[in-house]
Amino acid sequence: MIFLRILGIILMAFGLFLSFVIPVAGIIGLILGLLCVIRSSPKLADRINLSLSKKAAKSRQQAETLKMELEDKLKKHEEFERQVSAIKSEAVVTRTEGNRQRMEAAGLSMYIWSTCGDERVCEACKIMDDKLCLWADPTVYSRNKGKEWIPRPTGASLEHPGEKDGCRCTSLAYEPELLGEL
Numbered sequence: 129m130i131f132l133r134i135l136g137i138i139l140m141a142f143g144l145f146l147s148f149v150i151p152v153a154g155i156i157g158l159i160l161g162l163l164c165v166i167r168s169s170p171k172l173a174d175r176i177n178l179s180l181s182k183k184a185a186k187s188r189q190q191a192e193t194l195k196m197e198l199e200d201k202l203k204k205h206e207e208f209e210r211q212v213s214a215i216k217s218e219a220v221v222t223r224t225e226g227n228r229q230r231m232e233a234a235g236l237s238m239y240i241w242s243t244c245g246d247e248r249v250c251e252a253c254k255i256m257d258d259k260l261c262l263w264a265d266p267t268v269y270s271r272n273k274g275k276e277w278i279p280r281p282t283g284a285s286l287e288h289p290g291e292k293d294g295c296r297c298t299s300l301a302y303e304p305e306l307l308g309e310l
């Protein structure tokens with residue numbers, strides 16, 4: 129051990145001297161010398177190991193903090209998305225409710241179910257497309273201009289248009305009723 133330390137000190141001294149003449153060789157000598165001194169002293173080596181593991185622990189901790197921050201941000205983002213979709217479906221329900229109130233205020237008790245007609249329309253709505261419905265009962269429809277109200281077909285929506293999450297359907301006034309021809 130003592131031999132290694134002496135060798136290290138000699139190397140370092142030699143490296144220091146050499147660095148004035150040949151910088152690269154000098155620096156290599158210095159580093160080699162330093163390594164010898166470190167290896168020769170178990171305590172010093174331990175201390176270096178300790179500080180390295182402290183650094184590792186610190187960066188682990190930093191990574192952990194970063195992960196938590198990211199998770200927090202993700203959670204906030206998801207909460208935001210959730211709120212946006214809640215507001216959106218709220219708006220649809222409000223629109224449906226608005227339609228119903230306007231129609232009923234105008235004395236209209238029926239409506240025609242109208243889908244967007246594209247491929248995103250769900251099966252439950254597709255079944256109801258163009259059917260004559262009753263505001264007072266979302267489970268029925270009529271095939272004879274409102275004379276008789278029968279249960280909606282199996283698989284059909286049992287709500288008014290736009291009430292279900294993501295439903296873009298709307299209600300149209302039934303023309304004969306609108307014109308007072310019934």
Ligand SMILES: [Zn+2]
Nearest residue numbers: 253295296297
């Ligand atoms: Zn729909």
